[in-house]
Amino acid sequence: MASELYTTHAAQYAESVTHNIYNAHYERPSLQALMGDMTNLNVLDLGCGSGIYAQYLLEKGASRVTCIDASVDMVTLVNTLLGNKVHAYQQDLTLGLPNEKTDSVDVVVCPLMIHYLADLTPFFTEVYRVLKPGGYMVFSTHHPCAESELRHANNYFDTQEVVEQWNTVGTPLEVRFYRRSLTNIMQAITQSGFVVSALSEGQVDPVVKTRCEKTYKKLSTRPAFIFVRCNK
Numbered sequence: 001m002a003s004e005l006y007t008t009h010a011a012q013y014a015e016s017v018t019h020n021i022y023n024a025h026y027e028r029p030s031l032q033a034l035m036g037d038m039t040n041l042n043v044l045d046l047g048c049g050s051g052i053y054a055q056y057l058l059e060k061g062a063s064r065v066t067c068i069d070a071s072v073d074m075v076t077l078v079n080t081l082l083g084n085k086v087h088a089y090q091q092d093l094t095l096g097l098p099n100e101k102t103d104s105v106d107v108v109v110c111p112l113m114i115h116y117l118a119d120l121t122p123f124f125t126e127v128y129r130v131l132k133p134g135g136y137m138v139f140s141t142h143h144p145c146a147e148s149e150l151r152h153a154n155n156y157f158d159t160q161e162v163v164e165q166w167n168t169v170g171t172p173l174e175v176r177f178y179r180r181s182l183t184n185i186m187q188a189i190t191q192s193g194f195v196v197s198a199l200s201e202g203q204v205d206p207v208v209k210t211r212c213e214k215t216y217k218k219l220s221t222r223p224a225f226i227f228v229r230c231n232k
Protein backbone atom coordinates (compact mmCIF):
# COMPACT_ATOMS: atom_id res chain seq x y z
CA MET A 1 0.00 0.00 0.00
CA ALA A 2 1.65 3.25 -1.19
CA SER A 3 2.13 6.01 1.37
CA GLU A 4 -0.20 9.02 1.26
CA LEU A 5 2.93 10.88 0.21
CA TYR A 6 2.59 9.21 -3.20
CA THR A 7 -1.22 9.13 -3.42
CA THR A 8 -3.24 11.92 -1.77
CA HIS A 9 -0.19 14.19 -1.75
CA ALA A 10 1.24 13.12 -5.13
CA ALA A 11 0.99 16.60 -6.67
CA GLN A 12 2.79 18.24 -3.74
CA TYR A 13 5.42 15.48 -3.88
CA ALA A 14 5.91 16.17 -7.60
CA GLU A 15 6.34 19.87 -6.91
CA SER A 16 8.85 19.22 -4.12
CA VAL A 17 11.11 16.84 -6.08
CA THR A 18 11.31 19.22 -9.03
CA HIS A 19 13.64 21.58 -7.16
CA ASN A 20 14.61 20.13 -3.77
CA ILE A 21 18.25 19.46 -2.98
CA TYR A 22 18.11 15.68 -2.40
CA ASN A 23 16.26 14.86 -5.63
CA ALA A 24 17.19 17.62 -8.06
CA HIS A 25 20.79 18.24 -7.02
CA TYR A 26 21.94 14.88 -5.66
CA GLU A 27 19.80 11.88 -6.66
CA ARG A 28 18.93 12.68 -10.28
CA PRO A 29 22.36 13.88 -11.49
CA SER A 30 24.04 10.92 -9.75
CA LEU A 31 21.76 8.29 -11.30
CA GLN A 32 21.75 10.00 -14.70
CA ALA A 33 25.57 9.83 -14.64
CA LEU A 34 25.26 6.01 -14.81
CA MET A 35 23.01 6.07 -17.90
CA GLY A 36 24.36 5.81 -21.44
CA ASP A 37 22.97 7.20 -24.65
CA MET A 38 19.17 6.82 -24.82
CA THR A 39 18.69 7.49 -28.53
CA ASN A 40 16.02 5.21 -30.02
CA LEU A 41 15.88 2.99 -26.94
CA ASN A 42 12.87 1.31 -25.37
CA VAL A 43 12.96 2.26 -21.67
CA LEU A 44 10.94 1.21 -18.62
CA ASP A 45 10.67 3.66 -15.70
CA LEU A 46 9.72 1.64 -12.61
CA GLY A 47 8.26 3.52 -9.64
CA CYS A 48 8.04 6.44 -12.06
CA GLY A 49 6.43 8.91 -9.65
CA SER A 50 5.26 12.07 -11.39
CA GLY A 51 7.24 11.46 -14.60
CA ILE A 52 10.27 13.66 -14.02
CA TYR A 53 12.62 10.87 -15.15
CA ALA A 54 10.36 9.97 -18.10
CA GLN A 55 10.60 13.57 -19.30
CA TYR A 56 14.40 13.38 -19.09
CA LEU A 57 14.46 10.07 -21.00
CA LEU A 58 12.36 11.56 -23.82
CA GLU A 59 14.64 14.60 -23.95
CA LYS A 60 17.60 12.21 -24.28
CA GLY A 61 16.02 10.58 -27.33
CA ALA A 62 14.36 7.42 -25.98
CA SER A 63 11.91 6.20 -28.62
CA ARG A 64 9.52 4.49 -26.20
CA VAL A 65 9.11 5.19 -22.48
CA THR A 66 6.80 3.09 -20.31
CA CYS A 67 6.04 4.46 -16.85
CA ILE A 68 4.85 2.14 -14.10
CA ASP A 69 3.83 3.03 -10.54
CA ALA A 70 1.66 1.53 -7.79
CA SER A 71 -0.05 4.88 -7.30
CA VAL A 72 -2.88 5.80 -9.67
CA ASP A 73 -2.35 9.44 -8.65
CA MET A 74 1.23 9.30 -9.93
CA VAL A 75 0.11 7.69 -13.20
CA THR A 76 -2.44 10.50 -13.63
CA LEU A 77 0.33 13.10 -13.09
CA VAL A 78 2.50 11.39 -15.72
CA ASN A 79 -0.37 11.43 -18.21
CA THR A 80 -1.03 15.12 -17.49
CA LEU A 81 2.66 15.99 -17.91
CA LEU A 82 3.52 13.84 -20.93
CA GLY A 83 0.24 12.63 -22.48
CA ASN A 84 0.71 10.17 -25.32
CA LYS A 85 4.48 10.70 -25.49
CA VAL A 86 4.68 7.86 -22.93
CA HIS A 87 2.71 4.77 -22.00
CA ALA A 88 1.86 4.94 -18.27
CA TYR A 89 -0.01 2.43 -16.15
CA GLN A 90 -0.64 1.38 -12.56
CA GLN A 91 1.07 -1.79 -11.35
CA ASP A 92 2.21 -2.98 -7.95
CA LEU A 93 5.76 -4.09 -8.70
CA THR A 94 5.68 -6.70 -5.93
CA LEU A 95 3.52 -8.60 -8.45
CA GLY A 96 6.18 -8.38 -11.15
CA LEU A 97 5.79 -7.06 -14.68
CA PRO A 98 3.00 -9.25 -16.11
CA ASN A 99 2.29 -6.79 -18.97
CA GLU A 100 5.87 -6.64 -20.23
CA LYS A 101 7.28 -9.14 -22.72
CA THR A 102 10.46 -11.16 -22.15
CA ASP A 103 13.62 -9.73 -23.79
CA SER A 104 11.78 -6.58 -24.93
CA VAL A 105 13.38 -3.61 -23.15
CA ASP A 106 16.75 -1.88 -23.69
CA VAL A 107 17.03 -0.02 -20.37
CA VAL A 108 15.21 -0.07 -17.02
CA VAL A 109 15.46 2.92 -14.68
CA CYS A 110 14.24 2.55 -11.12
CA PRO A 111 14.98 5.60 -8.96
CA LEU A 112 14.26 5.42 -5.21
CA MET A 113 11.71 2.60 -5.36
CA ILE A 114 13.27 -0.70 -4.31
CA HIS A 115 13.30 0.15 -0.58
CA TYR A 116 9.49 -0.21 -0.68
CA LEU A 117 9.80 -3.90 -1.61
CA ALA A 118 9.98 -6.55 1.11
CA ASP A 119 11.79 -9.06 -1.11
CA LEU A 120 14.16 -7.90 -3.83
CA THR A 121 14.99 -11.16 -5.61
CA PRO A 122 11.62 -11.67 -7.40
CA PHE A 123 11.74 -8.03 -8.50
CA PHE A 124 15.24 -8.18 -9.98
CA THR A 125 14.37 -11.54 -11.59
CA GLU A 126 11.42 -9.89 -13.37
CA VAL A 127 13.53 -6.93 -14.51
CA TYR A 128 16.13 -9.38 -15.84
CA ARG A 129 13.41 -11.27 -17.74
CA VAL A 130 12.07 -8.21 -19.58
CA LEU A 131 15.48 -6.78 -20.51
CA LYS A 132 16.98 -7.68 -23.87
CA PRO A 133 20.32 -9.52 -23.71
CA GLY A 134 22.91 -6.72 -23.43
CA GLY A 135 20.37 -4.40 -21.79
CA TYR A 136 20.92 -2.77 -18.42
CA MET A 137 19.18 -1.44 -15.35
CA VAL A 138 20.08 1.58 -13.20
CA PHE A 139 18.59 2.13 -9.78
CA SER A 140 19.09 4.23 -6.66
CA THR A 141 18.12 3.43 -3.10
CA HIS A 142 18.85 4.37 0.51
CA HIS A 143 22.52 3.92 1.34
CA PRO A 144 22.67 0.88 3.66
CA CYS A 145 25.23 2.70 5.84
CA ALA A 146 23.55 6.11 5.91
CA GLU A 147 23.10 7.46 9.42
CA SER A 148 19.33 7.57 8.97
CA GLU A 149 19.29 3.88 8.04
CA LEU A 150 21.65 2.67 10.75
CA ARG A 151 19.63 4.52 13.38
CA HIS A 152 16.97 1.82 12.99
CA ALA A 153 19.27 -1.20 12.90
CA ASN A 154 19.18 -3.71 15.72
CA ASN A 155 21.31 -5.94 13.53
CA TYR A 156 22.64 -4.37 10.31
CA PHE A 157 22.29 -7.68 8.44
CA ASP A 158 18.57 -8.17 9.19
CA THR A 159 16.12 -6.64 6.73
CA GLN A 160 13.59 -4.68 8.73
CA GLU A 161 10.51 -2.62 7.99
CA VAL A 162 10.92 0.97 9.15
CA VAL A 163 8.08 3.40 9.81
CA GLU A 164 8.97 7.09 9.71
CA GLN A 165 7.25 10.45 9.39
CA TRP A 166 8.64 12.41 6.43
CA ASN A 167 8.20 16.14 5.96
CA THR A 168 8.82 16.17 2.19
CA VAL A 169 5.64 18.12 1.40
CA GLY A 170 5.63 20.37 4.46
CA THR A 171 3.38 18.18 6.58
CA PRO A 172 4.52 14.99 8.36
CA LEU A 173 3.32 11.83 6.55
CA GLU A 174 3.92 8.20 7.51
CA VAL A 175 6.22 6.29 5.18
CA ARG A 176 7.05 2.57 5.48
CA PHE A 177 10.14 1.16 3.82
CA TYR A 178 12.70 -1.62 4.22
CA ARG A 179 16.15 -1.08 5.66
CA ARG A 180 18.54 -3.71 4.38
CA SER A 181 22.22 -4.54 4.12
CA LEU A 182 24.41 -4.10 1.07
CA THR A 183 24.84 -7.90 1.08
CA ASN A 184 21.07 -8.35 0.73
CA ILE A 185 20.90 -5.95 -2.22
CA MET A 186 23.94 -7.48 -3.97
CA GLN A 187 22.69 -11.05 -3.49
CA ALA A 188 19.31 -10.18 -5.03
CA ILE A 189 21.06 -8.60 -8.02
CA THR A 190 23.50 -11.43 -8.69
CA GLN A 191 21.04 -14.27 -7.93
CA SER A 192 18.80 -12.80 -10.65
CA GLY A 193 21.60 -13.15 -13.21
CA PHE A 194 22.77 -9.52 -13.34
CA VAL A 195 26.38 -8.37 -13.35
CA VAL A 196 27.06 -5.09 -11.57
CA SER A 197 28.94 -2.75 -13.90
CA ALA A 198 28.95 0.42 -11.76
CA LEU A 199 28.26 1.46 -8.19
CA SER A 200 28.48 5.00 -6.87
CA GLU A 201 27.52 6.89 -3.73
CA GLY A 202 26.59 9.97 -5.74
CA GLN A 203 27.85 13.50 -5.85
CA VAL A 204 25.97 16.53 -4.66
CA ASP A 205 25.90 19.38 -7.19
CA PRO A 206 28.31 22.19 -6.10
CA VAL A 207 25.48 24.68 -6.70
CA VAL A 208 24.03 23.47 -3.36
CA LYS A 209 26.97 25.11 -1.56
CA THR A 210 25.39 28.53 -2.06
CA ARG A 211 21.84 27.32 -1.37
CA CYS A 212 22.45 25.43 1.90
CA GLU A 213 26.01 25.00 3.07
CA LYS A 214 24.99 22.60 5.86
CA THR A 215 23.25 20.17 3.46
CA TYR A 216 26.11 20.49 0.98
CA LYS A 217 28.62 19.55 3.66
CA LYS A 218 26.44 16.69 4.88
CA LEU A 219 25.92 15.12 1.45
CA SER A 220 29.57 15.65 0.49
CA THR A 221 30.76 13.73 3.52
CA ARG A 222 27.89 11.32 4.32
CA PRO A 223 26.17 9.84 1.25
CA ALA A 224 22.43 9.24 1.56
CA PHE A 225 21.90 6.94 -1.43
CA ILE A 226 23.69 4.34 -3.54
CA PHE A 227 23.48 4.21 -7.34
CA VAL A 228 23.90 0.94 -9.21
CA ARG A 229 24.09 -0.13 -12.84
CA CYS A 230 23.59 -3.82 -13.60
CA ASN A 231 23.88 -5.53 -16.97
CA LYS A 232 22.07 -8.54 -18.40
Ligand SMILES: C[S@@+](CC[C@H](N)C(=O)[O-])C[C@H]1O[C@@H](n2cnc3c(N)ncnc32)[C@H](O)[C@@H]1O
Binds near residue numbers: 052
Ligand atom coordinates in the same frame (compact mmCIF):
# COMPACT_ATOMS: atom_id res chain seq x y z
C1 LIG B 1 10.45 8.12 -3.82
S1 LIG B 1 9.24 7.99 -5.07
C2 LIG B 1 10.28 8.12 -6.51
C3 LIG B 1 9.54 8.58 -7.73
C4 LIG B 1 10.42 8.76 -8.98
N1 LIG B 1 11.13 7.54 -9.32
C5 LIG B 1 11.38 9.89 -8.78
O1 LIG B 1 12.58 9.63 -8.59
O2 LIG B 1 10.95 11.05 -8.82
C6 LIG B 1 8.83 6.27 -5.02
C7 LIG B 1 7.76 5.86 -6.01
O3 LIG B 1 7.67 4.42 -5.98
C8 LIG B 1 6.31 4.08 -6.02
N2 LIG B 1 6.14 2.74 -5.42
C9 LIG B 1 6.29 2.40 -4.11
N3 LIG B 1 6.03 1.09 -3.95
C10 LIG B 1 5.73 0.60 -5.18
C11 LIG B 1 5.36 -0.70 -5.65
N4 LIG B 1 5.25 -1.75 -4.82
N5 LIG B 1 5.09 -0.85 -6.97
C12 LIG B 1 5.20 0.22 -7.82
N6 LIG B 1 5.53 1.45 -7.42
C13 LIG B 1 5.80 1.65 -6.12
C14 LIG B 1 5.59 5.18 -5.25
O4 LIG B 1 4.21 5.24 -5.55
C15 LIG B 1 6.38 6.41 -5.69
O5 LIG B 1 5.82 7.01 -6.82
